[in-house]
Amino acid sequence: MSLxxxxxHERVSYHELFPYLDxxxxxxxxxxxxxxxxxxxxxxxxxxxxxxADAQAPGGxxxxxxxxxxQEQLLDSNGHEYGVLTGxxxxxxxxxxxxxxxxxxxxxxxxxxxxxxxxxxxxxxxxSVHIAAxxxxxxxxxxxxxxxxxxxxxVLLPIDDILWGDPYYHPIYEAAEKHQLMIGMHHNExxxxxxxxxxYFIEWHTLIPTAHMNQVTNMIFSGIFDQFPGLKLMMIEGxxxxxxxxxxxxxxxxxxxxxxxxxxxxxxxxxxxxxLCFTTQPLEEIKKWELxxxxxxxxxxxxxxxxxxxxxxxxxxxERALPxxxxxxxxxxxxxxxxxxxxxxxx
Numbered sequence: 001m002s003l004x005x006x007x008x009h010e011r012v013s014y015h016e017l018f019p020y021l022d023x024x025x026x027x028x029x030x031x032x033x034x035x036x037x038x039x040x041x042x043x044x045x046x047x048x049x050x051x052x053a054d055a056q057a058p059g060g061x062x063x064x065x066x067x068x069x070x071q072e073q074l075l076d077s078n079g080h081e082y083g084v085l086t087g088x089x090x091x092x093x094x095x096x097x098x099x100x101x102x103x104x105x106x107x108x109x110x111x112x113x114x115x116x117x118x119x120x121x122x123x124x125x126x127x128s129v130h131i132a133a134x135x136x137x138x139x140x141x142x143x144x145x146x147x148x149x150x151x152x153x154x155v156l157l158p159i160d161d162i163l164w165g166d167p168y169y170h171p172i173y174e175a176a177e178k179h180q181l182m183i184g185m186h187h188n189e190x191x192x193x194x195x196x197x198x199x200y201f202i203e204w205h206t207l208i209p210t211a212h213m214n215q216v217t218n219m220i221f222s223g224i225f226d227q228f229p230g231l232k233l234m235m236i237e238g239x240x241x242x243x244x245x246x247x248x249x250x251x252x253x254x255x256x257x258x259x260x261x262x263x264x265x266x267x268x269x270x271x272x273x274x275x276l277c278f279t280t281q282p283l284e285e286i287k288k289w290e291l292x293x294x295x296x297x298x299x300x301x302x303x304x305x306x307x308x309x310x311x312x313x314x315x316x317x318x319e320r321a322l323p324x325x326x327x328x329x330x331x332x333x334x335x336x337x338x339x340x341x342x343x344x345x346x347x
Contacts, residue, residue: 002081002336003318006279007236007307010118011064011088012110025102035309055311063311064088067121074310075124078318081336082346084116084128084153086186086236092158093310094133095188104131111146119151126346128156128184133172140175147179153343154234155181158188159211165222176232180344185215186236212238212244216276220250223263226277230344232275240278244297247272273300277342279307281316288323301330305339
């Protein structure tokens, strides 16, 4: 069965970006020892950090840095038809606090590096446009610069403390819609509730869907999909089991409070069915009847796209992630056709 993987992490070191970085940005890294800092240290889940121990590339290189090894371990062994790269420049340039010029330079260098070293080297791989969204005008220029590349399928935004429905970010969506790029939102930082950080990584990992729900709710009630009808949103690395609850809850609130958001013209669940898709990973261990019940509650079997999250430690194998004995048509939708229909630039 054809397989389209909607979340694969290629990884780069800053020094590999030097050929694509102008001065003074390159000098800050080479001479001043600058590096991006994560906002919160967290417990490493495995001996290999956030990655599978067996995904370490030859020569001791970090997982996700060697195309040949990724081809052998992931693409060839699973029979991938296509894979969408979501990167691992961590944290995302859009998550940098301050120094937006440096963030913009890093995003641009990353895009050129991604095209040269991955997209042009394997016909199965498609890419995400990285931007520094703190400066929407510069972000829109970057989308204009590389968005027309035939193998760029989405604009990547991190799920962190920014609510992306704010009108401030409309230039990004306008540029994305122009180039038939969807929006991919990927889990990035710990979900923050009432200004408090989680104490433990297990909290962080458990509550990832709450951050996704926050973004979906904000995007829909801010009217993003009413203003940009050609735009779609892929929610990445948050699973999908929260979606039935969220759709029901948003519909009920819309019935009660629709006067507050008169620009939203449809039921939220209808907007979700028309504009959203959810990657499977990390998928809880569920039975067939549970999956079918969720699909029935979502009112569509077109909202779920398979992802492995390779090479992370909680990688989902296509042989084990979904419950057994599913209908062949449903498997085909989840494993490939939903993603193919979601991304207009996929063949």
